[in-house]
Every structure is written in C-alpha cells, then in structure tokens.
Amino acid sequence: MRHLLSTQGIDRAAAIHLLDIAEDMADVGQREVKKLPTLRGKTVVNLFFEDSTRTRISFEAAAKRLSADVINFSAKGSSVSKGESLKDTAQTLAAMGADGVVIRHPSSGAPHVLAASGWIDAGIINAGDGTHEHPTQAFLDAFTIRRRLHGAASRGKDLDGVTVTIVGDILHSRVARSNMWLLSSLGAVVTFVAPPTLVPANPSAWPATIGYDLDAAVDADPDVIMMLRIQQERMHAAFFPNSREYSRNWGLDDARFARLRADSIVMHPGPMNRGLEISSAAADSAQSSVLEQVTNGVSVRMAALYLLLSGDREDS
Amino acid sequence: MRHLLSTQGIDRAAAIHLLDIAEDMADVGQREVKKLPTLRGKTVVNLFFEDSTRTRISFEAAAKRLSADVINFSAKGSSVSKGESLKDTAQTLAAMGADGVVIRHPSSGAPHVLAASGWIDAGIINAGDGTHEHPTQAFLDAFTIRRRLHGAASRGKDLDGVTVTIVGDILHSRVARSNMWLLSSLGAVVTFVAPPTLVPANPSAWPATIGYDLDAAVDADPDVIMMLRIQQERMHAAFFPNSREYSRNWGLDDARFARLRADSIVMHPGPMNRGLEISSAAADSAQSSVLEQVTNGVSVRMAALYLLLSGDREDS
Amino acid sequence: MRHLLSTQGIDRAAAIHLLDIAEDMADVGQREVKKLPTLRGKTVVNLFFEDSTRTRISFEAAAKRLSADVINFSAKGSSVSKGESLKDTAQTLAAMGADGVVIRHPSSGAPHVLAASGWIDAGIINAGDGTHEHPTQAFLDAFTIRRRLHGAASRGKDLDGVTVTIVGDILHSRVARSNMWLLSSLGAVVTFVAPPTLVPANPSAWPATIGYDLDAAVDADPDVIMMLRIQQERMHAAFFPNSREYSRNWGLDDARFARLRADSIVMHPGPMNRGLEISSAAADSAQSSVLEQVTNGVSVRMAALYLLLSGDREDS
Numbered sequence: 001m002r003h004l005l006s007t008q009g010i011d012r013a014a015a016i017h018l019l020d021i022a023e024d025m026a027d028v029g030q031r032e033v034k035k036l037p038t039l040r041g042k043t044v045v046n047l048f049f050e051d052s053t054r055t056r057i058s059f060e061a062a063a064k065r066l067s068a069d070v071i072n073f074s075a076k077g078s079s080v081s082k083g084e085s086l087k088d089t090a091q092t093l094a095a096m097g098a099d100g101v102v103i104r105h106p107s108s109g110a111p112h113v114l115a116a117s118g119w120i121d122a123g124i125i126n127a128g129d130g131t132h133e134h135p136t137q138a139f140l141d142a143f144t145i146r147r148r149l150h151g152a153a154s155r156g157k158d159l160d161g162v163t164v165t166i167v168g169d170i171l172h173s174r175v176a177r178s179n180m181w182l183l184s185s186l187g188a189v190v191t192f193v194a195p196p197t198l199v200p201a202n203p204s205a206w207p208a209t210i211g212y213d214l215d216a217a218v219d220a221d222p223d224v225i226m227m228l229r230i231q232q233e234r235m236h237a238a239f240f241p242n243s244r245e246y247s248r249n250w251g252l253d254d255a256r257f258a259r260l261r262a263d264s265i266v267m268h269p270g271p272m273n274r275g276l277e278i279s280s281a282a283a284d285s286a287q288s289s290v291l292e293q294v295t296n297g298v299s300v301r302m303a304a305l306y307l308l309l310s311g312d313r314e315d316s
Numbered sequence: 317m318r319h320l321l322s323t324q325g326i327d328r329a330a331a332i333h334l335l336d337i338a339e340d341m342a343d344v345g346q347r348e349v350k351k352l353p354t355l356r357g358k359t360v361v362n363l364f365f366e367d368s369t370r371t372r373i374s375f376e377a378a379a380k381r382l383s384a385d386v387i388n389f390s391a392k393g394s395s396v397s398k399g400e401s402l403k404d405t406a407q408t409l410a411a412m413g414a415d416g417v418v419i420r421h422p423s424s425g426a427p428h429v430l431a432a433s434g435w436i437d438a439g440i441i442n443a444g445d446g447t448h449e450h451p452t453q454a455f456l457d458a459f460t461i462r463r464r465l466h467g468a469a470s471r472g473k474d475l476d477g478v479t480v481t482i483v484g485d486i487l488h489s490r491v492a493r494s495n496m497w498l499l500s501s502l503g504a505v506v507t508f509v510a511p512p513t514l515v516p517a518n519p520s521a522w523p524a525t526i527g528y529d530l531d532a533a534v535d536a537d538p539d540v541i542m543m544l545r546i547q548q549e550r551m552h553a554a555f556f557p558n559s560r561e562y563s564r565n566w567g568l569d570d571a572r573f574a575r576l577r578a579d580s581i582v583m584h585p586g587p588m589n590r591g592l593e594i595s596s597a598a599a600d601s602a603q604s605s606v607l608e609q610v611t612n613g614v615s616v617r618m619a620a621l622y623l624l625l626s627g628d629r630e631d632s
Numbered sequence: 633m634r635h636l637l638s639t640q641g642i643d644r645a646a647a648i649h650l651l652d653i654a655e656d657m658a659d660v661g662q663r664e665v666k667k668l669p670t671l672r673g674k675t676v677v678n679l680f681f682e683d684s685t686r687t688r689i690s691f692e693a694a695a696k697r698l699s700a701d702v703i704n705f706s707a708k709g710s711s712v713s714k715g716e717s718l719k720d721t722a723q724t725l726a727a728m729g730a731d732g733v734v735i736r737h738p739s740s741g742a743p744h745v746l747a748a749s750g751w752i753d754a755g756i757i758n759a760g761d762g763t764h765e766h767p768t769q770a771f772l773d774a775f776t777i778r779r780r781l782h783g784a785a786s787r788g789k790d791l792d793g794v795t796v797t798i799v800g801d802i803l804h805s806r807v808a809r810s811n812m813w814l815l816s817s818l819g820a821v822v823t824f825v826a827p828p829t830l831v832p833a834n835p836s837a838w839p840a841t842i843g844y845d846l847d848a849a850v851d852a853d854p855d856v857i858m859m860l861r862i863q864q865e866r867m868h869a870a871f872f873p874n875s876r877e878y879s880r881n882w883g884l885d886d887a888r889f890a891r892l893r894a895d896s897i898v899m900h901p902g903p904m905n906r907g908l909e910i911s912s913a914a915a916d917s918a919q920s921s922v923l924e925q926v927t928n929g930v931s932v933r934m935a936a937l938y939l940l941l942s943g944d945r946e947d948s
Contacts, residue, residue, distance in 0.1 A: 034358075071693060097661055
C-alpha cells in the first residue's frame with residue numbers, strides 16, 4: 001500500500017490484510033513495553049488544516065508506539081496562512097525528509113491531490129477531507145465489528161452478511177462514506193437512516209439502502225447500529241427543526257435502544273453529543289463499542305503507518 | 317502511590333519517600349546522559365485545560381528524561397470546546413492507552429473527579445486545579461527547603477520545626493494550600509501573611525497561623541519566606557487598592573529583605589512580578605532559591621511519574 | 633562553537649568547518665535509518681516568540697535526527713504574555729536543564745542578549761531576530777551553492793569569486809544580512825538589488841554592492857540569484873506602489889529568468905509568493921534550488937546543534 005486515501009474501490013483482500021496487521025498491533029498494545037522499533041528513524045508529519053485533537057493524538061500515539069519521530073504541523077500560524085500553497089507545503093515537507101504525512105483538510109480531495117501530484121514521495125494518510133472520506137475511521141469500525149463477532153479468531157475473516165445501519169447526517173459525513181465503501185467491500189449490508197434534508201441528492205450508485213425511519217430500521221434488527229455525530233454548525237442551518245426534534249426522530253434514545261437485540265453492537269465515532277444522537281444508557285452499555293473503537297483506532301493507524309512506511313511498502 | 321492529587325492528609329513517610337526518589341532523579345540530572353529507560357513504552361498525556369507553559373514543559377522534560385512518550389493535549393481547539401465532557405475525554409485517553417495523565421484544570425476538584433471516576437485507569441497527577449491544590453509545586457518546594465538545610469545528607473529527613481512564612485494571595489492560591497498541607501505533615505510550622513481581603517473566610521481547621529502584618533512576620537525571623545505571585549486579574553478586582561499599595565504592604569522589598577537572617581531562604585513559585593511581590597535584589601540574591609525550585613521541579617515530577625507509572629505502582 | 637548568533641565577523645575556517653559537518657549530516661539523511669545517537673539525553677528547546685512553522689519543524693527534525701529531546705515553547709499563552717521577562721524565561725529554561733535553545737524573536741539582538749547574559753549556559757541558536765540575522769538560513773544557502781558548484785567534492789571548499797545577487801527587501805531582511813556576511817567571508821562577491829525605499833540608509837560598511845536595476849543585475853550574469861520574500865505587511869506600507877509594480881520591476885519573471893545563464897542558480901528562502909517576487913517557471917526550473925535549500929536546512933541545523941551541544945563544544 002503506497003497511500004491510504006480512501007476506502008472506495010478497496011479490494012477485500014487488501015482490507016483484510018490491513019485488519020490482520022492491526023490485530024498484531026493490538027497485541028503489542030497488551031505488552032508491558034508497548035513499543036516496536038519498526039519505524040525508528042522515520043518521520044511522520046501530522047499536517048492538520050483543521051483542528052482535531054482526538055484524531056491527531058491517535059495518530060501521534062500510533063507513530064510513537066512504532067518509534068517514529070512525530071512532528072505536529074498545525075496550519076494555524078503557519079506559512080499556509082501567509083498564502084503558501086498546498087504544493088509548496090508538501091514539497092517543503094518532502095524536502096525535510098518526511099516519510100509519512102497524515103493530512104486533515106477541510107477540502108474534499110486534498111489528500112488525493114497531494115498523493116497524485118508527485119510533489120512528495122511520502123506515504124499519505126487521509127485523516128479526514130471535507131465531506132469526502134476518513135478511511136482509518138472506517139478501518140477501526142470494521143476492526144471493531146470483526147472483533148466483536150469473532151474475538152480471537154478474527155484474523156482472515158470478512159464481514160459477509162453483517163447488517164450495519166448508519167444513522168445521522170449522511171450528507172456531510174465522511175465517516176458514513178468511508179464506512180459504506182469499506183464495509184460493503186467486506187461483504188456487509190449497509191443501510192443509511194437520515195432526515196431527508198441530510199441525504200445527498202443522487203446516491204443511487206452507492207452500495208447502501210437509504211431510509212428515513214429510525215424506528216423501522218431498529219425493528220429490522222441490524223447486527224450493528226452506528227450513530228453519527230451531529231455537528232453543532234448543522235443545528236443552526238435549518239437541516240432539522242431543533243435538537244429536541246432531531247433526538248426524538250433520529251436519536252438512539254433509551255426506548256429504541258431497549259428494542260435492539262441484546263448482542264447487537266452500538267457504535268459512535270465520537271465525540272458524542274449525549275442526549276442528542278445517543279442516550280447515555282446506550283453509550284455506556286455493554287453493547288456500546290465506543291471505547292473499543294478508540295483503542296482500535298491506535299492499532300489500525302499503527303497498521304496503516306506500518307504498511308506505508310516500513311521497508312515492505314508497495315509501489316501501487 | 318496510585319495518583320498524586322493533593323497533599324492534604326499525606327502521610328509523612330510517603331512524602332519523604334517521594335522526596336528521596338526525587339533525590340535519585342536529581343542525581344540523574346547531573347549525568348552526562350540525563351536519561352533513564354524506566355518509562356520506555358509508557359505514554360504520558362499532558363491534559364491542559366488552562367495554559368501553563370512552565371508547568372507543561374517541566375512535566376514534559378521529566379517524562380522524556382524517563383523515556384516516556386509525551387502527548388500534549390491542549391483543551392483549546394479540542395473536542396472539549398465541541399462540548400465533550402471530562403468523562404468522554406478521560407475515557408478516550410484511557411482507550412488510547414495513556415498510562416499517565418497530567419491534568420491542569422480551572423475547576424477545583426477536577427483531577428479528583430477523574431481519579432475517583434473509574435473512567436480511566438491511568439495514574440493522575442494534579443498539575444493545578446482551580447484554587448485548590450498543586451501538589452508537585454509543594455513537593456518541589458519541600459525538596460528545595462530540605463536540600464538547602466541538609467545538602468547531600470537530605471535523604472530520609474523531614475522538616476521538623478522549620479518555620480515557613482507564605483505571603484500573598486492565600487485566598488486563591490493552590491500553591492499556598494498544597495504547601496501548607498505538605499509542609500505541616502513534614503513537621504514544618506506554617507504562617508500565612510496576606511491582605512485581609514485575600515484570606516479565606518473560615519480557615520480555622522488549617523494547620524497554619526494567619527497574620528496580616530508582613531513586617532512583624534519578617535521580624536519573627538522565619539527560616540523560609542515564600543512570596544506568592546499576584547495574578548494580574550486580582551489587581552483589577554478591588555482586593556487591594558493598587559499594585560504600589562500592595563508592594564508597600566505585602567511585598568518583599570529591599571528593606572524587608574535586608575532584615576531577614578542571612579541564611580533564611582527566599583522562595584517564589586514563578587513567574588515573578590519583579591518590583592511587585594518581590595524586589596529584584598531579593599529574587600536574585602544568594603538566599604533566593606527561585607531557580608533551584610525550577611530545577612527541582614523536574615526531579616520531583618520525575619519521581620511522581622516514576623511512582624505512578626513504573627511497575628512498582630501501588631494500588632492505594 | 634559556543635553559540636550561533638550571527639554570521640557577521642565569522643571566520644572562513646569556522647564557516648567551512650560547519651559546512652563540512654553538514655555534509656556528514658546530509659550523508660546520514662541518505663541512510664535507511666536516518667538517525668544518530670549523538671545528542672541522546674540532551675534537551676533542545678524551540679523558544680519561538682514569533683510563529684514560524686517551517687523554521688521550527690526544520691530544527692525539530694534536525695534535533696530528533698540526532699536523538700535529542702525537543703520541547704516546543706511558543707511564547708503565546710506562556711508566562712511571557714503574563715509579563716515574564718526574557719531573563720526569567722531564560723533562567724527557567726536553564727534551570728530545567730535545557731542544553732540548547734533555538735530562539736526566534738521579533739526584536740533584533742534578543743539572542744545576543746540571551747547569550748551574553750550569563751542567564752543560561754545552554755548553546756543558543758539564533759533562528760531569526762527582527763531585521764537582524766538568521767544565520768542558519770545563510771549557512772544552508774552557502775551549503776546549497778557549494779554543493780551545486782562542487783557536488784561530492786564540496787568538503788573543504790570556500791566560495792571564492794562566486795557572484796551572488798540578492799534581490800528584494802534588503803531593508804528588513806535578516807536573510808540578506810546573514811547571507812552577506814557569510815558569503816563574503818567565504819569569498820563570494822555579493823550584490824544587492826532593491827527598490828530605493830527598501831535599502832538601509834547608510835550601508836557603506838557592508839561588504840556588498842547596492843543596485844536598483846534588476847535588468848542590469850541579470851545582464852551582469854551572476855552565478856547565483858537569490859530572490860527574497862516580500863512580506864504582506866510591507867505591501868500595505870507604501871514601500872512600493874503595488875504588487876504588480878513590484879513584480880514588474882523587481883520580480884524574477886519569465887523574461888528575466890530566460891536571460892540567466894543556464895547553469896546559474898536560482899534561490900529563494902521560502903515560502904515563495906509565486907507570481908510576485910518569482911515566477912513559477914523560475915521557481916520550478918532545474919536551476920532552482922528552493923527544495924534543496926529546505927533539505928540542506930535540516931543538515932545545516934544538525935551540524936549547528938552538533939557543534940553546540942556535543943561533547944566537543946568549545947568555550948569561545
């Protein structure tokens with residue numbers, strides 16, 4: 001793997017390979033000394049054009065656990081605000097010897113531009129670009145589902161036939177998009193549930209069914225229900241009447257949670273708006289995998305950094 | 317030691333134990349290679365909800381000298397400003413594998429909430445919470461006094477009978493509180509001197525005498541005089557007439573400094589307002605331990621991180 | 633070398649020595665594991681009173697490649713904004729055990745004050761002070777020129793007789809000043825070209841010729857042409873009519889670039905204002921050394937850190 005930009009079009013075998021390496025990395029996290037020398041002497045740059053402390057520290061922890069040197073580059077106060085282009089920034093990082101660049105950018109497609117440009121030879125990981133993709137989030141979600149279903153026997157497994165319902169702001173969610181592509185490639189059956197105002201105009205080519213009725217979706221008995229975060233800025237933009245209305249129609253409240261099968265998996269990418277898209281009872285239940293997702297995020301990001309930066313990096 | 321939240325109620329033997337380990341750490345700081353492998357593979361998160369560069373870099377230097385990986389988490393621009401609760405932040409850090417969390421928080425008691433919650437298994441160090449406590453500051457002060465009095469023979473010693481006068485904004489000072497508990501536990505005799513508006517309403521249970529007359533306190537010939545920093549925001553809040561008045565009544569000016577015994581110790585937690593609570597002559601004198609306090613801060617924080625994060629961590 | 637504050641008055645042999653060590657460091661950058669254990673256990677503080685992400689991460693990469701611990705200290709949100717003096721900041725860093733301090737400061741001369749003060753024993757590197765000097769920039773430029781001219785046979789060489797034309801805002805440029813002193817010490821012949829409003833009042837003691845006509849300077853066939861960045865804030869300050877006018881008179885546009893000798897070297901310290909002081913054709917040409925300058929910046933900064941912080945540090 002040369003870059004990790006997207007999960008769209010990803011090959012099932014390649015996806016399983018990354019998940020299996022993440023299993024090895026999770027084992028490292030159980031050791032007394034949680035550190036591998038694998039990426040010693042490599043430099044990973046966290047190039048964040050948007051604030052995201054959670055994602056940044058997850059990548060930072062992953063890189064450090066592999067003994068890489070980490071340099072945090074927040075676009076605020078940088079040359080970027082002096083008008084430096086993405087091209088010049090990328091070439092500068094390349095010239096300084098960056099082996100990997102983890103990029104978060106408000107513009108959809110920015111990581112692809114970087115990877116396709118030839119400006120930089122480093123491995124590029126998309127850590128969220130606009131409303132487009134967030135592939136490591138999808139991998140950590142797939143990893144979490146696989147572990148819940150197969151436990152220690154997860155290696156080599158896909159998600160054939162697993163039903164996953166993703167609820168919330170599908171229109172703006174890179175998490176929803178990346179999960180849809182990855183989960184369907186792994187054989188899962190994906191359903192989106194959203195207010196009609198928060199669904200893209202023409203998603204007919206998507207490998208997902210779209211519904212508007214969360215109660216019906218709950219009663220359809222999915223294996224996994226994934227609640228998306230409502231961004232504060234959406235609430236003021238007339239996509240739905242108000243937060244109480246949203247919660248009543250599209251929130252996983254206590255009543256809906258009680259109707260789920262006892263071994264269904266409740267997911268959320270965090271940070272949660274407790275009482276809005278998810279109730280605290282649901283979030284803190286044994287069915288909830290919210291914290292496993294965070295833990296698995298470090299393992300999955302270690303796997304991605306390993307695949308991109310170790311000697312075994314492929315050319316395609 | 318499982319957490320270091322407070323010095324209130326601390327056992328004299330436990331306090332001496334930490335100080336003795338800090339002596340070992342100070343020895344490491346004298347070596348050619350000032351680094352121990354002790355915490356290799358451990359992750360320390362500096363979780364700062366308030367800016368404090370001095371305290372943050374002291375902990376960062378301490379953790380790195382023990383070979384821990386350090387992740388700085390400033391609450392600005394983080395999920396916290398997106399409404400994430402302390403609970404979710406703590407659980408997220410736990411899930412990412414944080415072994416230690418150094419927390420600075422504007423709310424008194426926040427570190428205790430964190431430690432008592434069960435949200436996170438990591439060792440918690442209170443790096444200052446509201447007007448409540450700042451225990452590592454008290455330990456570095458005690459360490460500094462002990463070293464001044466006993467030099468190379470400090471190990472195992474307490475501060476029995478040492479007289480310490482702490483001057484300034486007692487009402488809002490976590491440094492004053494933490495020092496009072498720790499120093500009195502070690503056997504020292506603590507006196508507070510403050511403007512009447514800057515003393516708590518009912519401190520009768522405190523192991524300290526309260527006075528309002530700095531000249532009398534100076535003439536009482538204390539072994540140690542510790543000047544607290546006046547926060548700029550207090551000056552605009554009518555606690556005292558103005559900074560000249562404060563300096564005249566409660567500042568260690570040149571005249572008062574000259575009346576101190578030549579082997580008394582002049583302390584300040586820094587950063588100093590020179591000419592306000594302390595004159596430059598006092599601050600830069602041989603009696604001043606201001607810079608030793610900074611140096612000792614790294615040793616004491618190494619000791620605390622060692623006690624909390626090494627294999628020897630206790631369960632209580 | 634005890635500090636690296638300035639290139640003014642630098643000895644030719646000392647300059648060549650630093651450049652030769654940078655050659656060794658550049659070789660390390662070609663290895664599979666780009667890391668030396670040389671500064672293990674040393675602490676380098678990046679003390680930045682002005683934002684400069686590019687310079688900060690170049691020093692950070694250099695220090696980490698030498699295995700030093702790096703602590704970033706941005707003056708924003710620090711005690712400095714609480715009124716702490718440079719003296720107290722310096723003494724605090726010294727007391728914490730900083731072995732090297734990389735300082736960027738808006739006031740010309742601040743690094744010299746620090747070094748001359750006795751407040752701190754650490755090696756000081758000036759990473760840009762006001763309109764005064766930026767010595768590592770000059771060294772990376774000299775290194776780049778030497779490598780372009782002599783390739784693998786660069787070690788030991790000076791720049792005798794090399795003609796260097798530096799174009800732009802000479803009045804405010806620390807890059808121009810540091811380059812002038814270093815390049816002339818190495819034997820190069822320096823010419824400045826600038827709008828009359830952007831030349832200092834009385835530079836007669838400078839080892840450089842001053843002109844105002846870029847076309848004449850281009851036709852004089854220099855070995856090196858170095859374009860300086862125009863700061864946005866200058867554009868609003870009536871030093872020249874407007875950016876189009878600047879570009880037409882003092883920019884390296886396509887027409888002027890075409891008139892340069894094919895083996896002349898085009899330099900820019902970055903970040904570039906493409907289309908203003910330099911055209912994209914010039915910036916991205918084979919003659920351009922812009923990215924080599926960035927790469928060489930890491931090598932030169934490794935050399936400076938090595939000279940200041942390793943056991944071989946000299947006393948003068």
